[in-house]
Amino acid sequence: MSMRDALLAAGFVFGGAVCALSAEAPKLGIPISPADVAAWDISVFPDGRGLPPGNGTARQGRALFDAQCARCHGAGGRGGTAEELAGSTSPLNGPDPDKTIGTYWPYATTVFDMTRRSMPMHAPGSLSNDEAYAVTAYLLFANKIIAEDFEINRESLPLVKMPNRDGFDRIDAP
Amino acid sequence: MRETFSTDDLQPAAGGGLLHRRVLLKAGLILASAGAAQPALAAAGKKPAVESDLAHPSWTREPGQPFTNYGLPSKHEAAVMRSVGANHDVPGNGVSWTPLESLEGILTPAGLHFERHHNGVPAIDPAQHRLVIHGLVKQPLMFTVESLLRYPMTSHLIFVECGGNSNAGWHQEPIQRPVGSFHGLVSCSEWTGVPLSILLDEAGLDPKALWAVAEGADAMLMNVSIPVEKLMKDCIVALYQNGERIRPENGYPLRLIAPGWEGVLNVKWLRRIQLTDQPVMARNETAKYTELLPSGRSRMFTFVVDAKSLLTSPSCGQSLSGPSVYELKGLAWSGRGRIAMVEVSADGGASWTRAQLQDPVLPRCFTRFRAAWKWDGQPAVLKSRATDETGYVQPERAALVAERGRHGYFHYNAIVSWGVDAEGKVSHVYA
Incomplete structure (x- = not known):
């Protein structure tokens, strides 16, 4: 399927609703472990989740x-x-x-x-x-x-x- | 063939000399425009340093400049620039304003897109930038910029407006500044990128994920909470602005675009999206970007940008050069959808007539409107009033202040009034 056909099939609408292209998505996300996520996650929630020791x-x-x-x-x-x-x-x-x-x-x-x-x-x-x-x-x-x-x-x-x-x-x- | 102009067209459509919008569609009517700045007027009457033959100017008799790898505006347009307001102790904390009074059409050049930075523009190396999606998902994922460039993309031709735009409207006295330095924390671009729904589907949403915390890679690590429903509906991870990669000050290498929602949610330099069951209650959704009401209670999560319009010409600080027929022109936009109608008034709101909406009229995008006005040289008050496709009508200032008080700071969208005095000078008035 050409890109043009793929876009038409997926209902591409310029300036309107986001097209539904999930089926065409290449899935290039790299899985990361909870330990690696921890280095990024500095969110602190009102209930205290995320607060560090100290x-x-x-x-x-x-x-x-x-x-x-x-x-x-x-x-x-x-x-x-x-x-x-x-x-x-x-x-x-x-x-x-x-x-x-x-x-x-x-x-x-x-x-x-x-x-x-x-x-x-x-x-x-x-x-x-x-x-x-x-x-x-x-x-x-x-x-x-x-x-x-x-x-x-x-x-x-x-x-x-x-x-x-x-x-x-x-x-x-x- | 275009219709020709007839004297019938100069019959008023509303008080104060407003003409019917059909006038604009006909040939033969010469519209005057408000003089922008003093230098332009002065230049018009000033002789050039060297007298030249206008029929054979020097640039037609010698080779021009060679090609350039990246074009810049004419040196004669150097005065068209963003005006900057920043904290002198922390120069990266402040804003710069889009010069709305100097621009036409509906698209904002990327270099003139407004800025709001909390602690400067980060110097991001795209090779080392990552977007992490984690929290209430089946599989936490990390994306490189290079990989995101390989996903299917879509475009939104939309405005982005800071929630704090136009906040001088809450002041007791009308501020006297060019319209862009008062209302110019709004700009309109084509944003192109990856629908966030694709990336969230790839990570696999947990049904308990109702909110997401989006975080930028600036020196503030600016973060806000956004309902997942919005992210899945129409948000994109934008990589391009007006066809080219996003400028550093607008979020390079990637930013969140949340169509129709206030600017702070369109997180620049996006680096992390954490799916959660509740908002994180960050500083920029509690202490800021909430609106205190006279009762002492405050509005929170005021995401949607309500309909708004303003005249960019004539506008504050400009001058009319004498009685004539002028083109009124301005911009209208709504975060809820398309602009359905813009009305203009030349008698302080006593009477109104519809302005011509210039195609295209797109949802959540700038809409350019125009009207013809015959100024008789008497003092006048010019206004515009937007109605969007949901039926929402832009409020008068008095009504907005009666509802919200004067200390909400954010989301000021009242009708803007420009006063024209007998000399043709245009100022900001409350009327």
Whole structure:
């Protein structure tokens, strides 16, 4: 069958629905083992799946934050050129709402994931798991969600209930 | 044979001097256009440095330049460029805007496609780039770029729009910027690549796989969750943009294309798709790309781009050169399907008439519209209003703000109003 015939047979529609070409697909995917997948899989889910071993407290995280994060996020997570992380002074339903981790972010796991995945922006991926847990703890403490000596780890982090956990309505997905 | 123009055609179709759209289909009517920028107007009246014989210009009397391996725009068009807005501490975090006011037709040149990067454009070696599909599948798979190039492909001629496009519309005062630097986080391309359904079928979907987490290979490892239903329906792993391999800033060597859904879901530099039973609740689907409402609750997973239109000419910052018949032209698009109708108003929305939609009118693609307007030299307010094939009508700004407040930031799609003063200067107004 020529490519043209194959396309016609499969119902190729330009600009419309994706054509059904599976039967023609060459199947060139290379199987990979669970061990190899593990090196790629850094996803962290709200229930804690994907969190690595390690731990940290706000007391440990403060020095890291001051050294690596405050230049952009401001001292205490406020007043820099990057987005405000803490120190909200006005509520979400007020005239000038302040969206911070403490007032807006629905899941504490997202703080760890973003920190480990993307931060600091001049050296992303450079934090150890302990350091990422410590910075997470500091940000939760700066938002008055946990105490300064509360240990954040793979067990305790998913149990931290964020103030805005139930503040979202799903629009285009169940 | 084309119909000829008659004076009857100058009878208004709506207030403020709007003419019937049939005028555009007839010969004999000369349309003025809004002066774009000061340099162009100045240049028109300025004598060239060396007087030349216009009938025999120098370039007709000497050999031209030789061939080029990759063509570039004329040096005389150097001012047509993306405008960049970035964080000075982190220059790779920001946006660049498509100069909509300088472009015609419906396709955006790849070099002018808008950009949103969170931490710069990665310098990916395609030989070392991999796409991994894993999670709730029968067999986790890894694909090389070279292997993906051997799969059957399909094309989508579609727009991609950032969820944060037009967000200055929420401001208290109307922002005074060229239309592209306000609404230009939207562009339209032909994207070509492998239907994702083929790759997911190859890996074998577990029935429990309702969501997928898509991740890019940039310095942010940007990730978002997407319903599997959408991936199976019409998403592609795109390798080509407008016929050539995707530019680095648009996702080279491959990106996800999710037709009609907000830009952040069209993950650039795609490297991993993890099938799951739930969304991962990444930063860019919780802290960002959600819309806070006046009640204090927020809209989440607002994937679909609602219908929108705007006039690109005349538009903010341009000038009309005096009373005349002008061509109004603009763009309309909807993430739900085809544009069914665009109406224009020259009296601030008191009366409307239908604009001419230029073929082709494709689903989830830019649609170019045109209308004729006889300006009498009095102040006027120009608007356009899109209706898509689902019946959705682009809202007035007041209605959108009444529903959403002013702090949602994302998904601003209200009717855009341009004010024309007695001198012909065009500015952005809320009307």
